[in-house]
Amino acid sequence: MTLVCYQPPAVGNWQGRTDGEEPGVLRWHQVIRPVNLEREPLPALAQGQKGIAFLGFASDEGVRRNKGRTGAVEGPAALRKACSGFPVHFSGHILADAGTIACDGRQLEMAQDALAATVSHILGSGYLPVLFGGGHEITYGHEKGIRRFFGDKAQTGIINFDAHFDIREPDENGPSSGTGFWQIAQERQAEKIPFHYLALGIQQNSNTPKLFETAEAFGADHLPASLFQQKYHERLISAIQAFIQRTDHIYLTTCLDVFAAPYAPGVSATAYNGLVPDALFLDCFRTVLRSGKLAGTDIAELNPSLDQDQRTARLAASLVFETVMNYFTR
Template sequence: MRQYPYLKPANSPFVDRFITKAGDLIEAWDGREAGDVGIVGVPLSKSSISHSGAAFAPGSIRKALRAFSTYSMEEDLDLNDVRITDFGDIQMHITDIMESQQRIERVLYEIFAGHRESLPIILGGDHSTSFPSISAFTKANGRVGIIQFDAHHDLRNLEDGGPSNGTPFRSLVEKNIIEGTQLVQIGIRDFSNSREYRDYADEQGVTVYTMKDVRERPIVELVNEGLKKLSDKVDAVYVSVDMDVLDQAHAPGCPAIGPGGMDSQTLLEAVSYLGGQTNVKAMDIVEIDPTVDFRDMTSRTAAHVILQFLKGKRIGGLL
């Protein structure tokens, strides 16, 4: 077969023999044992209160992982030997949100229970996906504590709109899957919630750190304090990262953008620290709409959230 110099397949990326891209670590699940990390896409956003294309986020986050290397300059460590299994995306029902949530819970339970040595990272979707995801994780792991990064409480009542991206933690409490004392919220923002839901959080024993707390105290101090509140109550900790915890300048691709939020470095520092904790066993990333993002900024930050989480695991000897 005839060949020509300097020709390569169309749209193929530049390759540097000395750099491993994070996306290169991902391999499609072959039906056998999963790798060190297992990612699952949960492309549901029809349950969003506001317009949202978050169903497209799992693909955009995977794409963003191909933009970064596996080497941490700050810690002088390389994640190039981490095996990441991609289980693919859970197929959503076209019109039935409740059916979609049931599918999420059923599939994720099978993955959580069947691949216990694999660290699960769930790619949403809107925040409604955390309800079936945490429900499944609880079935597989016992009492679960939650560290939630979010601008909103997500404790809305279920009467006004049914299960939505504003109700996942209300659903978990009201269905007795968790108690309020098993939930720690970080980054709750001014003019983004109501007194009724703050009162509900207080009544249920939810630990709430506002953005004022984040501004006035070191983020690792807050996270560690939250973990201590959970330590004697739970068997495992699940981290839920709603990307709208970030200021709109740092996350333009969130459906519910707003000023006064967290900067990306603060979130990355917190996630890296959480990765190093033995009892932190899973993470989800939600609320990115790639259709309104700017130069994939928000998906790229989400990719960094994953890498910082894995870096923390490696530093802690957990990966």
């Protein structure tokens, strides 16, 4: 497979404590399979076997265009490092590192096209793509790859845990980390395809009235951060389940700035009153993971240069762990 903007997996990204080689003490860095997609395919899956392919998207050009604090380009490497020491609580399935799509200079659109092609390739190999960002410009390429694989007739829903709609119309700087869902909505309208979009954790103080109006005009659904209280548990879960039922596949994206700043300081735009990654949030997150419709998922906006004590990286890694465990044990 010939790819532009592609970087093969680096062995040095997966290192950690080793307690032995027997199955009961293995960690992710001991079982991860690095695959250079330019030279070899992902390992063939046996009957009943599942595979997850990690793919990095090293870009913060979209954040720069969006006038944010850059540094998310280093997110994929930091997230791999944070995941390395996880214990292996699954057997018989394949965890692969498929490398990284890197934005060269300011060639964001080229990198997004390469990302879409690689995501489609991963799905075609029977693997679930789990992407490590990078800025939230990851959304446009990831969703495009999913749609390319399943075709326009499939009802692909987008669930976005985010403080922001990211549905802004591009300005003179072009597409950015804040325009991905606007771009997707425009393309779907042009092709007469339904735009199924659910944003969870939206902050009123982080979105202009025009963004709320744009979301409404596109028929997007959203649940504000203020609803993430235990007393609204049933309402949250019911809304997520109702949205999933209207779709054939789900693309799940999590922008780390949805979380409160003490839990996620390493993002471009922190939220003092963001979500708490507690049991309520995990119930919502797992509702998506356990739906049986997950077609791809990513973590966006991890900025190691702004992180403190690796809090944000560890939070992001915990979401990856949840994804792996729920997919392999479902």
